[in-house]
Amino acid sequence: MSTLADLTIHEALDLLDSREISAFELTQAVLSRVAATEDRVHAYLNLDAEGALAQAAKADKERLSGLQAALLGIPIAVKDNISTQGIETTCGSKILKGYIPPFDATAIKHLKDAGAVILGKTNQDEFAMGSSTENSGYGVTHNPWNLDRVPGGSSGGSAAAVSVGEALGALGTDTGGSVRQPAAFCGIVGLRPSYGRISRYGLIAFASSLDQIGPLTRDVEDAALLLSVLAGADPRDSTCRPNPVPTYTEGLDTGIKGLRIGIPTDYLAGQGIQPAVAKALKEALACLEEAGAELVELRLPHTQYGIATYYLIATAEASTNLARFDGVRYGIRIAEEGTLEQMYAQTRGQGLGEEVKRRIMLGTYTLSAGYYDAYYIKAQKVRTLIKQDFDQAFEQVDILVGPTTPTTAFKLGEHITDPLQMYLEDIFTIPPALAGIPCMSVPCGFDAEGLPVGLQFMAPPMEEAQLLKAAYAYEKMTRWNKRRPVLC
Amino acid sequence: MKYEAVIGLEVHAQVHTRTKMYCGCPVIEDTGQLEPNTYVCPVCLALPGALPVVNRRVVELGILTGLALNGTLQPVNVFARKSYFYPDLPKGYQISQYELPLMTNGYLEIETSNGIKKIGITRLHMEEDTAKLYHEAGKTLIDFNRAGIPLLEIVSAPEMHTVEEVKAYAMTLRDVLVTLGLSTGDMEKGQIRFEANISVHPEKSQKLGTRTEVKNLNSFRALAKATDYEIQRQISLLRDGEMVIQQTMGWDEQQGKTYPQRSKEESHDYRYFPDPDIPPVEIPTLWIEEIRNQLPELPLAKKQRFIKTYRLGHYDAQLLVADYVIADFFEETVGRRPNLSPQDIANWITGEIFRLLKERQLTLKESGITPPKLAKLLQLWHTGTINNNVTKVILAEVFNTGIDPEVIVKREGLAQISDAQTLNTLIDGVITAHPQQVTQYLHGKHAVLSWFMGQVMKETQGKANPKEVQNLLRIHLEQRRFS
Structure with a gap:
């Protein structure tokens, strides 16, 4: 049954502003949906129902007193690797059990300043390492379209929550595809902004040169709305860009007539693309052409090296980023007896999951004396080549379009014993992440089993406005995003 | 090997x-x-x-x-x-x-x-x-x-x-x-x-x-x-x-x-x-x-300049330049009293002032002494208005309180007694009171002169100008030879 919980953010804002509904009612509707579906989906690690209702009531009062704010009274879910003051933040890891941040991430501060209602923290692959949310230290999340399927990952909890109506929108994070891939698997919109567009302060780092916070929403307009709130310079994050933040919701509907859209052929050939995905892509391209875009086939020749490059750089950074989880200052400590080294070994041995340990080992090896040049430095060089692929492509075209993932949502447990197969899920999402360019996944159809397919749009650095415009035009023509999973 | x-x-x-x-x-x-x-x-x-x-x-x-x-x-x-x-x-x-x-x-x-x-x-x-x-x-x-x-x-x-x-x-x-x-x-x-x-x-x-x-x-x-x-x-x-x-x-x-x-x-x-x-x-x-424009003179260069310009000994120059605050303090004091010898000023800084800094565990800036105050104090010392010991006492007080040395000298009546009339009266009294020692002196025991000196200093609480006292004592005693 459709309720207020199924509204998009901009629809809800219209109703709130015209006083047809209250933020309290809206939050209640979302909490009712959580009550109805959460036992099957398990999107949340920590739901703050009481806090959310209090924030909603406050938002209603503020609206009555004439306050205007971009997200006043909108219930939003937050991935568990983003620090929330006073709310346990575990990153999906047992090692951070009980850790309550004394500060808000800059993105959370922006959300709160805009009047958003924070619902709670969503499930994820531990430290954002994974593509299925099966690597969580706190149980798996189920895809609302088919409960036997994964929701994607690592922002699987956020994607599932938005998809099934347990939140109107959510924050995820994307290191190599962790916003776009779950968005594709759950039939929603997932935006990864340019590197440096949204502050990383308070985002618990996996791979610092790749991590970006991004919104997961039910349509492109909502993504634009959230991005306008979240983006902007931050003196606490030196990698955050100072570029002014446009109002991304403005000019969305100017159309794509004459827009040059590049189709990277390397994203099509021999990459294990399922027929349903290939078909959806073909139809999407036809649709874009019909809207007046000019399609240009081109090459991104270093695409095939993306995964190898990514797994060297990301794990190298992760191996040091995760060194702070040593049992000394926060989270769990396992050290009944024994030496300092035993405390480290026990705390990290038991507190961290298999995939996380695997990546720490890989990264440590990559940075070790005698291997650094062959692995880390070489990977950095290839990263530059991949960036140059995109630079050259964007000399010819305005936007690139391709599949978000080679397949639709796979079965729970299907890849769990084969990490390499799991890594291949990110083959199309990794290269733009390495290049630091903005990119997003938009629903573009369903396979025979009714599982959603995602279409990936990519734009030059800091050209989010262009990216959103193209995605918006496509969405308006197809309306795949209007279809919702039915669990109740 | x-x-x-x-x-x-x-x-x-x-x-x-x-x-x-x-x-x-x-x-x-x-x-x-x-x-x-x-x-x-x-x-x-x-x-x-x-x-x-x-x-x-x-x-x-x-x-x-x-x-x-x-x-x-x-x-x-x-x-x-x-x-x-x-x-x-x-x-x-x-x-x-x-x-x-x-x-x-x-x-x-x-x-x-x-x-x-x-x-x-x-x-x-x-x-x-x-x-x-x-x-x-x-x-x-x-x-x-x-x-x-x-x-x-x-x-x-x-x-x-x-x-x-x-x-x-x-x-x-x-x-x-x-x-x-x-x-x-x-x-x-x-x-x-x-x-x-x-x-x-x-x-x-x-x-x-x-x-x-x-x-x-x-x-x-x-x-x-x-x-x-x-x-x-x-x-x-x-x-x-x-x-x-x-x-x-x-x-x-x-x-x-x-x-x-x-x-x-x-x-x-x-x-x-x-x-x-x-x-x-x-x-x-x-x-x-x-940033290059803000580069101060470095200690070794400063030391060489101090030796050359102020004719300081190696050791004193080294002590002064080790801390630029002290080196600046020295130069400022020298600048205020060109008639004082820089070596004298250096001696007072590396001697008494260093001793006080160490004793009180203070930095120069935390103490009450400033270049104008030190210059004033040493001027009083240089002209003989106060003697060495009194100078040390006043320096300690300025160091502790920051009070102007001239004020202290006036308040405590610490100025040296150099006035001949006052000293003559004093010495006459002492000599008259000790005829036995006078006889000893007149019979060639000149060491007694120091004893008389001590008596005069005792009477004046150390404020008498020692040089003057010595001169006048000799004159007074020699006069007794003929009386």
Whole structure:
């Protein structure tokens, strides 16, 4: 049954502003949906129902007193690797059990300043390492379209929550595809902004040169709305860009007539693309052409090296980023007896999951004396080549379009014993992440089993406005995003 | 066989900026005096999600130091993560510099008994201090107040050969850092720390010996003693036909011995790589030139100028230039009273004032003495208005209270009695009261003169002008010969 919980953010804002509904009612509707579906989906690690209702009531009062704010009274879910003051933040890891941040991430501060209602923290692959949310230290999340399927990952909890109506929108994070891939698997919109567009302060780092916070929403307009709130310079994050933040919701509907859209052929050939995905892509391209875009086939020749490059750089950074989880200052400590080294070994041995340990080992090896040049430095060089692929492509075209993932949502447990197969899920999402360019996944159809397919749009650095415009035009023509999973 | 030692020094100096290296927490000079873990934030505690931001002022002071050390400055500075696990390192890595340090290829001039020598400086880079560990009753406590305080690491070339050179280098470098205003140079508070790389080889051989690294030397004394000990240890190993093992040594102050900490095989692989949280910091030439204009005169140059301009002795000049606050104080005092000899002023500063500073544990700026006040006081002393002892007493009071010396002299009636009429009356009285001593004097026992002197001083509470008294006493006594 459709309720207020199924509204998009901009629809809800219209109703709130015209006083047809209250933020309290809206939050209640979302909490009712959580009550109805959460036992099957398990999107949340920590739901703050009481806090959310209090924030909603406050938002209603503020609206009555004439306050205007971009997200006043909108219930939003937050991935568990983003620090929330006073709310346990575990990153999906047992090692951070009980850790309550004394500060808000800059993105959370922006959300709160805009009047958003924070619902709670969503499930994820531990430290954002994974593509299925099966690597969580706190149980798996189920895809609302088919409960036997994964929701994607690592922002699987956020994607599932938005998809099934347990939140109107959510924050995820994307290191190599962790916003776009779950968005594709759950039939929603997932935006990864340019590197440096949204502050990383308070985002618990996996791979610092790749991590970006991004919104997961039910349509492109909502993504634009959230991005306008979240983006902007931050003196606490030196990698955050100072570029002014446009109002991304403005000019969305100017159309794509004459827009040059590049189709990277390397994203099509021999990459294990399922027929349903290939078909959806073909139809999407036809649709874009019909809207007046000019399609240009081109090459991104270093695409095939993306995964190898990514797994060297990301794990190298992760191996040091995760060194702070040593049992000394926060989270769990396992050290009944024994030496300092035993405390480290026990705390990290038991507190961290298999995939996380695997990546720490890989990264440590990559940075070790005698291997650094062959692995880390070489990977950095290839990263530059991949960036140059995109630079050259964007000399010819305005936007690139391709599949978000080679397949639709796979079965729970299907890849769990084969990490390499799991890594291949990110083959199309990794290269733009390495290049630091903005990119997003938009629903573009369903396979025979009714599982959603995602279409990936990519734009030059800091050209989010262009990216959103193209995605918006496509969405308006197809309306795949209007279809919702039915669990109740 | 004779052996030659080859020594290089690594110096870690805390930089006293307003805030820490990568966060906004205040830098406190002596964190040991604070309530533990009160000057901390998410960044220096390495809470999940916190990010470092480079303190621009540290880069500025680093450039200033690089210029003072005559080196080549890196136009693009890259910060690197240095990884190892230890509880005093909250992130599990230290943000330091590795491949592209702020300065390379510099030198420092030192002065030893063999004259002036240039010691090469391989590199200077910026990094952060660690937390402080306290081991108590089987437990380890951590204080993060010190974590993240900016450090400059200055690495010399292995170009020193004697303990004297090592000491001269360390002290000169300390004086430079103090002069540049980035350190108070207080060794006791751990603001400057040394590590010495030491090897020895037969004097005739070109081939360098195996080196050891002696860590945690926190005073000039420890540095000198440990270096000396380690050189002797290595020489006697070689004399006995044994080998020096490449290893890291500690220094046991109590026993006066170095001891092995870990061997090369156990040494860390720090896995340096550029910190992705910190974009490269560019240092444009214009910025360097701006900073060059702020470069003060360095201690050795100042010392040479003091010797030449003020005709000071080597030793006094050295004492004055070690701290630019004192050197400035000296020059300002000299400037106010050109008729006073600079050497006299230097003597009062390095004598009485240094004694008071040490006794009261104060810095010059914390005391009440200023160049105008010292100049006034020494003027009174110079003209004979007050004698040496009185000058010392007044100096102590000015030092403690900051009251004008002339006011004190007037208030206490401390001015010397030089007035002939007053002294004549006094002396006449003393001589008349002691006829026996007069007789002794007249019979040639001239030592009695000093006894009379003492009597007069006793009567005047030491205020009588001794020179005058001596003259007048002689005249009065000689007069009695004829009466």
